[in-house]
Amino acid sequence: MELDRSPMTLARPRSRLASLRNAWRSLPRSSHVRFARLALRASRTWFAATLLATLLAATTPLATPMVTGALIGEVSAWQASAATPGSTALWWAAAIGACLLLQWLAASLLRVAAAALGERVDTMLQRGLMKAVMTSDGIEHLEDPATIDLISVGRETFRSSWGRPGQLAATLSGMVAGRAMMIGASLILARFQMPLAVALLAAALWTAREEKVASRQEAAHHYGSTELSRRMDYLHELGSTPPASKEVRVFGLSGLLLDRFTSTWRRSMDGVLTSLPVRPLLATTALATVVIGGLAWIVSAAVAGRLSPEAAAVQAQALMVCLAGMRLSSWTGLQTELATATLRRYERAAEAAAAARPAARSDGRLPARTGPDDLPREAIRFEGVSFSYPGGGEALRHLDLTVPAGRSLAVVGANGAGKTTLIKLLCRMYRPSDGRILVDGMDLASFDPAAWRRRLAAVFQDSMRFPLTARANIAFGRPHLASDQAGIEAAAVSAGIADDVAGLPHGWDTPLSSEYAGGSDMSGGQWQKIALARALFAVHHGAGVLILDEPAAHLDARSEARLHDEFLALTEGLTTVIISHRFSTVRRASSIAVLDEGRVVEQGSHDELMALDGAYARMFLLQSARFADAGAPEVRSG
Ligand SMILES: Nc1ncnc2c1ncn2[C@@H]1O[C@H](COP(=O)(O)OP(=O)(O)OP(=O)(O)O)[C@@H](O)[C@H]1O
Structure with a gap:
């Protein structure tokens, strides 16, 4: 019979599988399940090793009561029959040794595997956050205080030794192993004493739950005070780093800083240990009562001969294993809660950092029509561009400006006139709130930001000082x-x-x-x-577009003069936008635009603007008069 190999029949099961997979993916996830998926993505090998180690760590302690019981049963039998112990006794003793060795191996393997898995998860998450921050479309959201806060918390997450998301690999596996030990020990006990097993499991689960609630509250306090601890870090840094310490000393700010540090510390300590943990205490007391009562019953029953030594040994050990499981899972409680909370914060930070990423990379117009390598060939035009910073007033208001391709445009204006903002928009760090920026008639907003930025070279006012070679x-x-x-x-x-x-x-x-x-x-x-x-x-x-924002602000007179002299040679053939308060540089530009309160109020060559006798001429003459007083001949009109 011919097998039907048409794509339809092959595709059907695959699509059913895909829809099942999608349905599974769309189910709401607890942070523990989300972590498991992250861990699986970070390293399948270490995930499998951690899972195996957890399984071993959970099951090996459960074997000990059974084996010990069997050995004691053998010993009792020899005593009763007055026979010489046979080789079985040695086997049971060796089995106990093997159980202990296995427990130790399982714990060691779990420690190593969970640490390796955690490291990989943290590295993957850190990379993810860095990528989200660095590859987002613009920087608008990075200036939003709420986003800055989230991102810095996301980053700090990886610096703390407590509560890194990767630590969930160790804490969750410890918790799973601990809970499995509690349940397994209760089941062993249930074979002999159902009421004791039920009471033990109920008390252990209650204690674990109360500890979880208490850990969650403690973690919430920790995060409630994160803002305060960051403020303390900042104050500490102000007092101890060279740039700030100069001003701290000159202006005598040390007393003020110390007072602020102390009051912030006191506020961060508010609420710590103010409430007595009553419910965890009650739960632990109940558990202790069950364990002590259970042991007393086992001993008295064994003494009274109602319980064989073998059964007594198994039950007593099962009680101990249940307690060890309880300790293992509650010991990891606070760390788990902290790491879960940081994971949630991390996820919010990554979302906020990526918020400005464009829905579609590009409409393809820039690379498709001309290739990014030769734009602009005609001009860059700002058409009715308005822009406001988040929470700020209008920095640009219906601004119209043309930057001819291959020429230089100087932008001048008073502090706060909007010059740097104009450049930020040109670099696509922000999008105009109104109006358009056109590059050879194409809307800059439709370009792939990365492709456009490859056309740009910039010297910003606050240019980066990389601590590298x-x-x-x-x-x-x-x-x-x-x-x-x-x-x-x-x-x-x-x-x-x-x-x-x-x-x-x-x-x-x-x-x-x-x-x-x-x-x-x-x-x-x-x-x-x-x-x-x-x-x-x-x-x-x-790069064909050169942006210079106050390139001479820190230069000495000789270096500044050199920049003026070489400005034309440096910018020849480039589409240059230069912002400067130094008119000696500005006057060399092909065209000069005067900005006032976010609009262009004058534009033309130096000579045209001098002839206009407007804002530019007034500023120029003011500066040249100052230089003339100081005897600098080069800054003169004409
Ligand atoms: N990140 C920001 N958030 C909010 N407002 C801002 C931000 N940056 C600038 N502004 C405001 O936008 C306006 C224009 O600022 P811009 O930096 O463009 O001025 P500028 O002309 O370059 O000034 P300067 O000559 O002092 O460098 C100012 O009122 C400023 O306070």
Whole structure:
């Protein structure tokens, strides 16, 4: 008979399987089940090893009462018959030894396997959080205090030695093994004494439950005070780190900081040990009563001859195993609750971090039509762009601005006029709340952010000071081309930092941080040149849009003059947006836009704006008068 191998018949069972799998996946999950799924994803091998070790840890202690009972039964039989003990006695004694050895092996295997599994889970989660934070579309949500809070809690989770989600591997397996021991021991007891077994199991489960409730409350207190402990950490850091300690000393803030630290500590301690744990105490008393009562009954029954020594030994040991199981599961209670709570917080943090990830990566227009490598070819246009920060007022208001391709545009304006905001929108860190930014007529919002950012090179006001080598700090402009030493050096020469790097103790390999062995920190101006070199390295490798936000803010007079002189050469052919309060640099740009309260109020070349005699001319003349007073001839109109 021909087998029907049509795709339909093969697909049907598969789709049924898939729908079953989907139904299973859509079931609501307790955090323990969610953890088990995470652990399975992190490492199948260690998950299986932990499962096996848990099974062994739960069952091996249950064998001991049975074997001990059998040995005592044998011994009693020899005593009764006055016979010489045979080899069976040795076998039972060896079996007891084997049980103990197995228990020890199971506990060791469980410890190793759970630790390895936990490490893998924590690594996977940390990577997940980092990825969610770094690959989200913009940074808007990262400036939202609630999200910042969640993410920092998510990150701190992995620093604490208590309550890391990965510790659930050890604590849950301990709990499962402990509960299984309690139930198994009660079942053994039930063979001899049903009422005692029921009372023991009920008291043990009640105690375990009360301990769980108490642990949960303790974990809740811990997290209730997390905000306070972070504040304490911050205050402690303020008092002990070099940047802050300068101002702390100069302004005499130490008393204030100490007072705040103490009052925060007191608040964090509120509620600790204020309530007596009555219910756990009652439950433990009930359990102790059952165990002591049970043992007393076993002993008296054995003495009265109503119970054989063998049965007495099995029952007494079963009671002990039940207690050991109880101790094992309650010992892990607080850690389990803490780790479960951190896992929940982690999940919320990861969700918040990923919140800005676009639903669809891109509509494909940027790569499909032109390739990201040559945009813009015409212009970047801000059309009626408005933007407000979360919880803030309008930073940009119906702003219209054109940045011609291959030319430079300087943006000037008073503090808070919206200059940096404009750049952040251009880098797609945020999306306009109204209006559009068009690149050669295409909406920037429709571009793949990563592809667009590959076109950009930027020096931000608060540029990053990576505590890595000088080479890495510049190569980060195009990290995948870090082996291009010639390009790195050319960028350093253009940015005027090459000589400083050559003078470092280990040249290009010197870590730019005095906190590392052989490292050396740099001055504010040197760091700014490093940031410029990083951007120029990106330009060297194809970035066509150069963004400079106050690139001369920390430069000395000579370095600033050099930047002015070389500005045209540096930006030649690039679409450049430069923000500066230094008009000597600004005037060299092809076009200048004056921003006031989030709008462009003037735009034109330096000469056009001077002729207009408006806001730009007033600012320029004010600054040149100051420089003229100081005898600096280069900043003069015309
Ligand atoms: N992250 C933020 N959250 C809330 N408001 C912000 C944020 N950043 C800037 N603002 C506000 O947006 C407005 C524009 O700020 P922006 O940094 O763009 O000004 P700027 O022109 O670059 O100023 P400066 O010359 O001082 O650098 C200001 O009123 C500022 O207070």
